[in-house]
Amino acid sequence: MTPAAAGSLWDTVHPFAKTRIEDRESVQHALVALLEPLAQHTSPNGALIRVPGATAVRFDDTASLIEGYARPLWGLAPFLAGGGEYEGAKRWIDGLKAGTDPESPEFWQLAKDSDQRMVEQCPIGYTLAVAPQFWQSLSQKQKTNVEQYLASCNGRNMPDTNWLWFRVFANLGLKANEGNFSQDQLDRDIEHLNTFYRGDGWSNDGPANIHQMDYYSSSFAIQFLQLLYAKLAGKDDPARAEEFRNRAKAFALDFIHYFDETGRALTFGRSLIYRFGVISFWGALAYADVDLPEPLTWGIVKGIFLRHMRWWQTQRDIFGPSGCLTIGYSYPNMYMAESYNSPGSPYWCMLAFICLAVPADHPFWTSKEEPYPAEKLPVTKPLKHPGHIVVRSGGHTFLLSSGQMCGYPMKAMLAKYGKLAYSSAFAYSVPPGSYTLEQFALDSALGLSEDGGEIWKTRAYSDSRLEEPEKGKYMLVSTWRPFSDVTVTTWLLPPDVESTPNWHLRIHKIETSRALQTADGSFAIKSTAEGTKRPLGAFDSKTCEGTSPIIIGNYDAAVPEGKATGGTGAFVSSVKAGAVGIAALEANGDRVAIQVLADPNSNLVESRTVIPTLRGDIAAGQTKWYVTAVFARPSGEGIEPKTYLDGWEKKPVIPAWLKMAMLSPF
Structure with a gap:
């Protein structure tokens, strides 16, 4: 046969x-x-x-x-x-x-x-x-x-x-x-x-x-x-x-x-x-x-x-x-x-x-x-042994993850274990190269670069713990050191399924003795239009497809049309795949939102993807807080494409305990 x-x-x-x-x-x-x-x-x-x-x-x-x-x-x-x-x-x-x-x-x-x-x-x-x-x-x-x-x-x-x-x-x-x-x-x-x-x-x-x-x-x-x-x-x-x-x-x-x-x-x-x-x-x-x-x-x-x-x-x-x-x-x-x-x-x-x-x-x-x-199952469940919080919300199942890593070196190890979230609808990506964001394909990851954006370091081995700041509400906390003089503490919070079911939060406290560029990526999503099979253009509410800001392409993201303020955020809507996006919630933030057109064949399911990303800069000797909201709503049977972005305008609320922590002296 x-x-x-x-x-x-x-x-x-x-x-x-x-x-x-x-x-x-x-x-x-x-x-x-x-x-x-x-x-x-x-x-x-x-x-x-x-x-x-x-x-x-x-x-x-x-x-x-x-x-x-x-x-x-x-x-x-x-x-x-x-x-x-x-x-x-x-x-x-x-x-x-x-x-x-x-x-x-x-x-x-x-x-x-x-x-x-x-x-x-x-x-x-x-x-x-x-x-x-x-x-x-x-x-x-x-x-x-x-x-x-x-x-x-x-x-x-x-x-x-x-x-x-x-x-x-x-x-x-x-x-x-x-x-x-x-x-x-x-x-x-x-x-x-x-x-x-x-x-x-x-x-x-x-x-x-x-x-x-x-x-x-x-x-x-x-x-x-x-x-x-x-x-x-x-x-x-x-x-x-x-x-x-x-x-x-x-x-x-x-x-x-x-x-x-x-x-x-x-x-x-x-x-x-x-x-x-x-x-x-x-x-x-x-x-x-x-x-x-x-x-x-x-x-x-x-x-x-x-x-x-x-x-x-x-x-x-x-x-x-x-x-x-x-x-x-x-x-x-x-x-x-x-x-x-x-x-x-x-x-x-x-x-x-x-x-x-x-x-x-x-x-x-x-x-x-x-x-x-x-x-019959909880929408959110903490799993203390693997260091996961599994979530079924917003039309897909995903897990927030901290602390895992393979015990020996392997190709794309950090992508396979160190990302901040993994989804059943939006598969993870691996780096097909080691030069610029396009090749590192930083979906569901925070990357840091000390050389102007050529090489990016992401979370590897980390100290992690599961916490319950409020009864029945859980979060993962990890501390990791991409460089000897840089410490990153990351909090991962599942969605508030009642008010913002399509959003989850990640908070980063970055303490650095060296100047850094940062890139915080959402889930990766299909980057070609369903009808034309060509790259997605600016978002069109009639076809329910496109991106905001627009995809400029590799190596020329400095073009004004290719970026938005971090608070405005970046999103992508695909008739076949659904919608993903990312936005910065920190007050007076200076991050910008861009679309990273990942190198082809980096993603496990879609051979061509784009990753809405927040870009920032941190001076030597600074401590910065980033509050990142990540949006995801996959396609599915009975789900109309015109609803993919429902809830995009309603961003999550920063928890009170986090506001207090961000105001406290370092």
């Missing part, structure tokens, strides 16, 4: 998008549509799959090709375990034999310290545990080969992260088939992984000296694999299985806030090339026989899963010409990729298909799809 043209090249629609995903059978069809294009890229003996793309990664090429083989197993294995039949499964069975055979030209080679092969041993181990046709097809010699290959991870050094779960499953797969495995290694790894646990269902992706709780703490690894362990090892290890189920129940009541009514997920953190892999937690709940906590029902869980998958069916540019997934999010994009993202890496998204191992008579499948339970 390959992408079929409907009249012309321009009408090509991938089979993944052709079936409306609404039940178990349609999810099976979606899976097969993703597996089929891989056949043409599979090696003669099946052990290596070269997904199109010649990009290099930090590990060797063979390990990259093993990714192409192993990661689709996250979908194929549950499909087979749930009673599905797929003729192409033989390719993967043959590949297991060849890949683990030292005499084969396609031998994978044994794992060494911190070897990428250990990651791919996880789906192989899971497959052996749930799809008996794999192990049963092996001769005794081949079983020995598989044992030696998977056992090669034991005793090896591994990153002190979610990776330890991968070794657990390598041993679990052998244990399920009475092969040679290490129970001692398995137990020691789980005990160490338990030291990552922080409470209320949340686990850190690593030890206490880092603060990183992204999708690896949920669907990509930790929560997901805890639930698979509870299912597979529950009889032998009932206490751990019960603990993991209880963690999942607590976590579910937080994690539901990372999805919105339309099915979109918050874009936050690394490895978002795994796309719909973020949804796997919900299928794993059903797979592990978890009793849902109120107010969740299986109809609600089913709805979250189905709507998310249907949203991805509308993202037509996630596939390359051969029908395989590409590196990127909504379109091919190397700027957002990590150093470990090979062409085969995106297939970790197949985690989403764990639900196919759930029996057809489970209420996950038999329940009627229910809408997002907005009326």
